[in-house]
Amino acid sequence: MTLAYETATESRISDAYPTRLRGGEARLLDRGDPTVWGTAGDGPFGSADLAAHDENGYTIVEGLISPAEVQEYWAELGRLSSDEQLKSDERVVTEPSSGEVRSVFEVHRISELIDRLARDPRILYRVRQLLGSDVYLHQSRVNYMPGFRGNGFYWHSDFETWHAEDGMPRPRAVSCSIALTDNYPFNGGLMVMPGSHRTFVQCLGETPDEHYRTSLQQQEIGVPSERDITALAAEHGIDQFTGPAGSALLFDANMMHGSGNNITPYPRSNIFLVFNSVENTLVEPFAANSRRPEFIASREVGPLGR
Numbered sequence: 001m002t003l004a005y006e007t008a009t010e011s012r013i014s015d016a017y018p019t020r021l022r023g024g025e026a027r028l029l030d031r032g033d034p035t036v037w038g039t040a041g042d043g044p045f046g047s048a049d050l051a052a053h054d055e056n057g058y059t060i061v062e063g064l065i066s067p068a069e070v071q072e073y074w075a076e077l078g079r080l081s082s083d084e085q086l087k088s089d090e091r092v093v094t095e096p097s098s099g100e101v102r103s104v105f106e107v108h109r110i111s112e113l114i115d116r117l118a119r120d121p122r123i124l125y126r127v128r129q130l131l132g133s134d135v136y137l138h139q140s141r142v143n144y145m146p147g148f149r150g151n152g153f154y155w156h157s158d159f160e161t162w163h164a165e166d167g168m169p170r171p172r173a174v175s176c177s178i179a180l181t182d183n184y185p186f187n188g189g190l191m192v193m194p195g196s197h198r199t200f201v202q203c204l205g206e207t208p209d210e211h212y213r214t215s216l217q218q219q220e221i222g223v224p225s226e227r228d229i230t231a232l233a234a235e236h237g238i239d240q241f242t243g244p245a246g247s248a249l250l251f252d253a254n255m256m257h258g259s260g261n262n263i264t265p266y267p268r269s270n271i272f273l274v275f276n277s278v279e280n281t282l283v284e285p286f287a288a289n290s291r292r293p294e295f296i297a298s299r300e301v302g303p304l305g306r
Contacts, residue, residue: 013169013283019202019222020164020287026202026225028232033170035197035252037132037277043125053130057197058251062243064122064178070245074180076113077142077269080104091295101144102151106295107271108140117178118273119304126250127174127275134303138162138173138276139296144269145188150262152188154219155229157196158274159253160203161222164287165211166297171197172280173253178271183242188262190249193236196256201228207288212296224256232256278303 016032036054040047045059053059065073081101086092091110093103108115117123118137127135144150158175162168183189201224208214211221224232236256241249251257253274262268276282281301285291294300 015286016170017159017163017200018286019160019200020207021202021204022206023204026204026228028228029200029202031171031198031200031254033172036130037172038129039132042132043129045126045129050129053250056194057255058192058194058239058249060241060243061126061248061250063246064248065117065246067246070180073113073117073178073271074245074269076111077144077180080107080111080142081144086110090293100146100149103141103143105139105141106298107142108137108273109295114140114142114271117271123176123248123273124304127176130174130250131172131275131277133277133279135275136278136298136301136304137273138166138168138282138298139272139274141272142269143272145259145262145267147187147265147267148263150188150268152259152261153257154223155256155258156219156223157201157254157256160201161219162253162297164203164222165207165285165292167283167285167291168253168276168280168297169283170280171200171252171254173274173276175249175251175253176273176275177241177249177251178273179241179243179245179247179249180269180271181267182244183247183268184264184266185240185242187264187266187268188259189268190241190257190259191238192241192251193232193256194239195236196232197252197254199232200254201232201256207285209289211288212292229256275304
């Protein structure tokens with residue numbers, strides 16, 4: 001599928017999703033943009049699949065990669081986490097208490113294997129169909145959640161951060177989380193609120209300078225209030241991404257999601273790829289004084305191909 005595209009420019013961008021408010025009360029805003037931009041004729045998803053994704057905000061693809069591929073990528077994650085030179089790289093985020101590797105960002109530029117995965121038709125054709133355009137990688141990373149001491153992520157919408165701190169105009173982006181370990185209900189699996197992607201949750205508090213240096217370990221600014229989380233959970237409920245290694249979760253940029261700590265012996269690791277539409281390229285941040293580094297939010301918008 002080859003589609004023409006127009007790059008977003010600051011001159012025609014207004015803030016449709018204001019957040020990081022300095023005062024007053026945060027509100028729940030109705031989403032003004034589609035979730036699914038393509039049609040059944042644009043890719044592998046059928047009409048029923050697209051309707052379900054539009055309703056829930058996420059799709060699970062079981063067995064996206066084979067057991068042999070899982071082992072190959074698992075070995076690659078082991079190589080990256082044990083690379084002593086890489087640990088001093090600013091793209092590596094460590095656990096605040098143990099110092100163990102938590103995430104490696106811009107991993108497609110470090111690993112040829114993961115770069116090829118981002119261009120794999122099994123993924124690329126699906127995200128292009130969902131977004132109705134060519135796409136580029138907004139962000140890539142691998143996440144490690146070791147057994148016994150893996151820390152989770154508090155409830156949040158990725159788009160709230162990408163909008164506020166990176167200048168992503170609209171939630172025309174989709175994340176692909178590929179499990180490299182079995183995901184159980186008890187080892188810190190990702191939780192999502194189905195249907196929450198239709199609501200943009202405003203957050204309070206100004207964005208500190210260089211906020212990414214602390215927020216990648218533990219985010220406190222740009223998270224919804226307990227009141228709003230409670231309201232969303234009451235309306236939408238909570239689902240959890242579980243299943244064998246090799247499964248993938250495709251979810252909308254504005255999906256409310258989070259994960260608990262992993263105190264079990266079973267680690268949980270994944271490859272995380274964020275695809276943004278080439279018609280939704282970044283402008284200046286909407287609620288921050290400066291851009292985050294490119295290894296977190298890429299501004300190279302050449303369409304991905306094989």
